[in-house]
Amino acid sequence: MIDSAYFEDKKAAYYTLGCKLNFAETSAIGRELADHGIRRARAGEQADVCVVNTCSVTELADKKCRQLIRRIRRQHPKAFVIVTGCYAQLKPDEVLAIDHVDLVLGAEQKGDVMRHLRERTAGLAVTTDTKRIRAFTPSCSADDRTRHFLKVQDGCDYFCSFCTIPFARGRSRNGRIADLVAQAEGVAREGGREIVLTGVNIGDFGRSTGETFLDLLRALDRVEGIARYRISSIEPNLVTDEVIELVAASSRFMPHFHIPLQSGSDTVLELMRRRYDTSLFRRRVERIRSLMPDAFIGVDVIVGTRGETEACFAECHEFLENLPFSQLHVFSYSERPGTMALRITPVVPADVKHARSRTLLDLSDRKLHAFYDAHIGREATVLFEHARKGGRMHGFTANYIKVETAYDSALANRLTPVRLDGWNADGTALTATLLSRP
Known part of the structure; x- marks a missing residue:
């Protein structure tokens, strides 16, 4: 154990990979360390502590994490290196085996970095079994005074066949509305004008508190000083008519939606174990367009999943061609150990994945340019x-x-x-x- 005074002249560097939720959590870790006298290292300074918040959504994400950790060691050779995040939770021993990683913390331990840093036990991986992950760590990114990312929910109960996130982050849980409103009020006092609501499956809000996502939106809508809210990625089955109507009627919630489709083929959606079909997805998008004709609608789609035949991709492409979205976020399927998708055949070759990705990216470019062009002169x-x-x-x-x-x-x-x-x-x-x- 090291006395708190030891940290008063220390410096920390923070590195984040992956989603906006990770950025919010890294910011919370930074505030905790700053409260104990560890200031953020400036550009060019040698850090005494390096905290790496990792992603593991694809094999490429894992590779980027390993590369980043090795680069950090070259830049900060004497630093105590702590690795946390999804990669750390899913593959703690693999992360610990990377040269000079001192401490690996899983999802349950992410909110208690300072305690583990005080103990300063090197060569240790501390994680909790996925089923026992219960902690909800309040987090709000404060790195930019213009836009803040407020974590409202964590974990996921959906277990889609291609996804490891439920294993990396545990079951769905959330903060209390009163506490989240207090955080939003704090952002307003600091001069923040825009808040993005983040989480793993934010529409599932309320699992651990008995509240609802709609209740959360209504409460935040009453916070004075926040000019804009944006809802980050939300499942199509959870973008209810009531949520859409609230956004349409609100002066604070922006006409901006990010909805994961993942595939425009009902056959593939069933293989993915998604909780909707293309008919429901279309109804959601059309409802948004009917109430907010100029809304921005971003759509996630994955190409090359196991079982995506040429006919399935053709169905997906045709569905998207006729869907009034604004932009696609296109991802190539990456096989993840332990997922149910590994049992599915056929496997899509890498070159076919690339060609399908290019096709949808071209479609996205056309849709986005048309959306922007329609606003020129306004x-x-x-x-x-x-x-x-x-x-x-x-x-x-x-x-x-x-x-x-x-x-x-x-x-x-x-x-x-x-x-x-x-x-x-x-x-x-x-x-x-x-x-x-x-």
Whole structure:
């Protein structure tokens, strides 16, 4: 055991891979260490502690984690290296075997990094069996004063055939509405204008407290000082009409949805053990469009899963061609040890996966450009983000159109009315004419 005074002049570096939920949790770890005198290492400084929050959604994610850990050791050769996150929970011994990893903490231990750091026991992996993961660690990313990521839920009870997340994060659980509202109020006091609600399966909110996701949205909608909320990825069967109607009626919840489809083939959805079919998915999207014609609708889709025949992919492509979404997030299927999908045949060759991915990415580009083009010449309100002096500033409209303008420090973290002009030079955002200045 090391006395707390030992840490007062120490520095820590933080590294995060994967989802926005991981970023929120890393921020919470950073605040805990800062409360005990461990400040964040500045660029170029040698850190005494390095915390790595890992992802394991694909084999590529595991590989990136290993590469990052080795790079950290070269940059901070004397640091005490702690690895946590999904990769650490799923494969603790594999992570511990990476050169110079000192401590591996699983999902249940992620919220108690400081206690384990005090004990400073090297060469140890501390994890909890998935069935006994119960902790909900409050987390809110505060790394950007413009946008905060508020963790409202963790874990998943769905056990889709291709996914390891329930094994990495445990069963569905959540914070209490009163506590989450208090966190949102804290963000408002700090000057934050936008909060993104994050979790593994956020629409399943209430499993551990008896509350509902709709109750949470209503409570957050009443928090003064927060101008914008966005709902991160939410399952199609949980985007209820009531949730859609609340967003449509609210001035704070933005017309922006991110809904995982995963496949536009009902045959593949059944193999995936998903809890909806394409008919339900279409109804959800059409309901959003009927109430919010200009809403941004992002859709996740996986190509090349086991069992995805040419006919299944053709069904998926046709379904998406006729679906009024705004953008696709396309992922190539990656086999994960221990998943039920490994029993399914046939296996899709890598080159076929790549070709199918390219086909859907091209479709996504066409849909996104059409969505942006439809807004050129319109007026909108943009929340601009911080940027380096002299560079271009970026921000987003309520319906998540990326906007670019010349650098002006006064615009950062301010809701600014603009007229949307044409595309920028590299085709990644729309330029804008400011209609008023702060």
